[in-house]
Amino acid sequence: RPRAQLQIQGPNGRYTDYALVDTGADFLQIPAASAQTIGIGLHTHNHRHINVYVANGTSGQMLLLLDVDVRIQGKLITTPLLLNPGGGKSLLGRTALLTALEVGFNATEWLWLPY
Secondary structure: OOEEEEEEEEOOEEEEEEEEEOOOOOOEEEEHHHHHHHOOOOOOOOEEEEEEEOOOOOEEEEEEEEEEEEEEOOEEEEEEEEEEOOOOOOEEOHHHHHHHHOOOOOOOOOOOOOO
């Protein structure tokens, strides 16, 4: 399974993990508890709640932090970050993957987000 190392620095520490590369996911995703541990969330980033639909057919609301600085395989990018309240594995979705690859277009503003 393809994985990529990610690091997110917060005011209370650093989150490091190997995220599963998931081209079916829109966003980079980490457990909400991990974000809370390193001190990132509602008080540190612009954000919105979005409806999320997952592969098993379930849906729910998750918090999306906008413009989070993340290192993917050592490369610093700025990307939206989805916080999963149910925990789970870190996922490297399309938006962060395309930004890290520098494919020649703005990979964050093309994505439509319902308000």
